[in-house]
Amino acid sequence: MSHASPQAADTWTSAQIQAVVDEHRSLPGAMLPTLHALQDRFGHIPEAAIPIIAEALRHTRAEVHGIISFYHHFRTQPPGRHVIQVCRAEACQAVGARALEAHVKSALGVDYHQTTADREFTLEPVYCLGNCACGPSLRVDDEVHGRMDAAGFDRLTAQLSATVVEVK
Amino acid sequence: MTTTIYVPCDTTARSLGADAVAARLTRAAERLGVAIQLKRNGSRGLFWLEPLVEVETAAGRVAYGPVAPTDVDALVEAGLFEGRQEHALALGDIEDHPYLARQQRLTFSRIGLTDPLSLEDYTARQGFAGLQNALALAPQGIVDEVKASGLRGRGGAAFPTGIKWQTVHDTPAAQKYIVCNADEGDSGTFADRLVMECDPFMLIEGMTIAGLAVGATQGYIYLRSEYPLAQTMLDEAIARAEAAGYLGDDILDSGQAFHLEVRLGAGAYICGEETSLLESLEGKRGLVRAKPPLPAIEGLFGQPTVVNNVLSLAAVPFILDQGGQAYADYGMGRSRGTLALQLAGNVERGGLVELAFGTTLRELMESFGGGTRSGRPLKAVQVGGPLGAYLPQSQWDSPIDYEGFAAFGGVVGHGGVVMFDDSVDMGDQARFAMEFCSVESCGKCTPCRIGAVRGVEVIDRIRAGERAEENLALLSDLCDTMVDGSLCAMGGMTPFPVQSVMKHFPDDLTPRQAEGGR
Numbered sequence: 001m002s003h004a005s006p007q008a009a010d011t012w013t014s015a016q017i018q019a020v021v022d023e024h025r026s027l028p029g030a031m032l033p034t035l036h037a038l039q040d041r042f043g044h045i046p047e048a049a050i051p052i053i054a055e056a057l058r059h060t061r062a063e064v065h066g067i068i069s070f071y072h073h074f075r076t077q078p079p080g081r082h083v084i085q086v087c088r089a090e091a092c093q094a095v096g097a098r099a100l101e102a103h104v105k106s107a108l109g110v111d112y113h114q115t116t117a118d119r120e121f122t123l124e125p126v127y128c129l130g131n132c133a134c135g136p137s138l139r140v141d142d143e144v145h146g147r148m149d150a151a152g153f154d155r156l157t158a159q160l161s162a163t164v165v166e167v168k
Numbered sequence: 169m170t171t172t173i174y175v176p177c178d179t180t181a182r183s184l185g186a187d188a189v190a191a192r193l194t195r196a197a198e199r200l201g202v203a204i205q206l207k208r209n210g211s212r213g214l215f216w217l218e219p220l221v222e223v224e225t226a227a228g229r230v231a232y233g234p235v236a237p238t239d240v241d242a243l244v245e246a247g248l249f250e251g252r253q254e255h256a257l258a259l260g261d262i263e264d265h266p267y268l269a270r271q272q273r274l275t276f277s278r279i280g281l282t283d284p285l286s287l288e289d290y291t292a293r294q295g296f297a298g299l300q301n302a303l304a305l306a307p308q309g310i311v312d313e314v315k316a317s318g319l320r321g322r323g324g325a326a327f328p329t330g331i332k333w334q335t336v337h338d339t340p341a342a343q344k345y346i347v348c349n350a351d352e353g354d355s356g357t358f359a360d361r362l363v364m365e366c367d368p369f370m371l372i373e374g375m376t377i378a379g380l381a382v383g384a385t386q387g388y389i390y391l392r393s394e395y396p397l398a399q400t401m402l403d404e405a406i407a408r409a410e411a412a413g414y415l416g417d418d419i420l421d422s423g424q425a426f427h428l429e430v431r432l433g434a435g436a437y438i439c440g441e442e443t444s445l446l447e448s449l450e451g452k453r454g455l456v457r458a459k460p461p462l463p464a465i466e467g468l469f470g471q472p473t474v475v476n477n478v479l480s481l482a483a484v485p486f487i488l489d490q491g492g493q494a495y496a497d498y499g500m501g502r503s504r505g506t507l508a509l510q511l512a513g514n515v516e517r518g519g520l521v522e523l524a525f526g527t528t529l530r531e532l533m534e535s536f537g538g539g540t541r542s543g544r545p546l547k548a549v550q551v552g553g554p555l556g557a558y559l560p561q562s563q564w565d566s567p568i569d570y571e572g573f574a575a576f577g578g579v580v581g582h583g584g585v586v587m588f589d590d591s592v593d594m595g596d597q598a599r600f601a602m603e604f605c606s607v608e609s610c611g612k613c614t615p616c617r618i619g620a621v622r623g624v625e626v627i628d629r630i631r632a633g634e635r636a637e638e639n640l641a642l643l644s645d646l647c648d649t650m651v652d653g654s655l656c657a658m659g660g661m662t663p664f665p666v667q668s669v670m671k672h673f674p675d676d677l678t679p680r681q682a683e684g685g686r
Contacts (some may be wrong), residue, residue: 133518
């Protein structure tokens with residue numbers, strides 16, 4: 001995945017990565033839980049984690065890289081402050097997802113897998129959020145928004161960009 | 169007196185503002201000094217009415233919907249807390265609504281009625297009655313009951329569930345597994361999500377019964393990462409079930425053990441294919457395995473494994489509670505029981521419709537769905553997810569059952585029904601089918617990995633007017649190659665929507681401005 005610009009400061013240490021890996025290594029099929037835990041903790045899976053995971057789970061580094069890159073969810077670069085996933089699947093297409101997608105890209109000035117210059121938003125495609133009766137849908141971080149249109153998207157990003165997050 | 173108010177907590181209701189509605193109702197009650205108990209129930213699946221607020225009254229639960237956060241004050245002023253029905257959004261007793269009253273809800277009988285995480289609510293409505301019966305039976309007795317129900321895999325492949333269980337039951341091993349396929353990736357489907365978010369104990373119960381039947385003590389729910397709320401609900405429900413003795417080393421003092429864990433996928437559609445799912449659970453790339461060996465004989469970590477869809481496992485508590493025959497009494501032909509149909513896309517009244525097999529698409533889309541949301545004429549409907557054919561009007565009157573649909577090249581699949589109005593460009597849809605496959609192919613076999621990429625290119629050439637006739641012939645050949653030569657359904661069925669467009673909507677696959685499709 002390519003991002004507009006790398007984050008200035010790294011927010012992890014090898015010891016922290018090792019601790020997360022150690023916490024999960026004894027699980028049967030530990031790889032995905034380990035990768036999820038790392039990404040949940042650090043926002044991405046730092047390159048430096050690959051040899052640590054390889055060592056702990058007895059894989060080659062190439063295998064670990066192969067696994068990370070196989071899954072769309074995992075990223076090796078830090079995302080923006082919010083991750084926006086726009087649903088591209090058929091049920092949303094039937095109610096205007098293609099137009100919404102075009103608007104989102106031009107409003108943010110980025111394509112999929114990219115992050116806005118101000119590091120506010122990372123844009124990703126998603127193939128179905130399971131909100132198919134009320135599309136077009138998009139997900140911001142862990143929240144799904146239904147019946148989304150261009151105006152709704154602009155309101156949403158304006159709210160998210162505000163420095164103080166309003167309490168509902 | 170305290171009035172109980174229900175505001176659903178599922179993803180769809182929340183995506184339309186249910187949390188803000190709940191907050192405003194609480195504030196209004198405080199302001200007016202009205203004592204209310206706000207319960208976050210599951211959704212009943214009448215999604216066009218979400219957020220659907222219900223008020224407990226002497227005459228039953230009366231409903232209002234769809235309630236936007238900005239409607240709350242006016243509704244309260246019009247007597248919502250007393251259940252008065254003057255406001256335009258008042259719907260009366262929701263149980264009498266034809267959309268609900270005409271359904272045959274066996275699996276979804278509790279959905280929307282209960283607090284999803286309340287064991288008390290669950291057991292008050294037959295919850296764990298199936299498990300109690302299963303504990304009194306020998307494993308073979310449980311398998312026989314599931315066989316008698318005629319239940320077939322609801323993920324889409326429609327393999328008889330009882331036969332699969334029998335195979336795992338008959339295969340000796342020190343460790344066996346129950347794996348729930350909760351990687352509900354088909355666009356237009358949300359029934360698994362509803363089960364997990366709105367009635368998670370039902371899935372836990374179904375998996376526990378499966379464990380007892382085949383002698384498996386460990387279960388995994390492989391859940392897609394696109395469903396964060398389902399993960400929260402399942403984790404909490406599992407913790408509560410364990411604490412109450414429904415899971416663990418000694419289920420309800422029977423001396424039998426079953427442990428359950430949620431494992432998160434990572435955004436790969438292919439991991440809904442069972443062998444790819446098992447690879448992923450083992451911590452590898454989700455590459456499909458060649459079959460045989462069947463997962464029932466060599467599955468997770470090489471051990472005998474039941475891999476069932478959420479809806480298959482969710483049907484089991486009813487079957488063990490009411491008997492296999494009670495389930496088999498519904499349906500037609502070799503498709504027994506009920507199917508969770510999901511109305512999606514360009515639909516006026518989208519939502520979950522659980523009906524016995526045998527209803528028609530037209531009935532579903534018109535009587536239940538109310539036509540398109542846009543009000544324009546319906547043009548095509550895709551049933552069974554992104555690998556299902558686009559069906560033209562001439563095919564909307566066949567009864568929905570596995571064999572009937574297969575006879576004309578249709579796919580029932582997981583029951584998703586995605587409606588499109590006449591503004592759809594079917595050429596775009598054909599292109600997207602190939603594009604989706606190129607993004608999501610696991611890459612193991614060539615027809616799928618390369619075929620999908622070539623498919624996009626060929627469709628682009630046809631639409632650009634570049635030797636259209638020859639390229640249409642090439643596309644047809646390519647589809648045949650993918651159908652015949654792919655290792656699994658991803659590459660093997662991706663051509664279905666493409667071929668259906670070529671056959672039924674040929675006018676949309678002609679030279680045009682080469683721009684569309686993105």
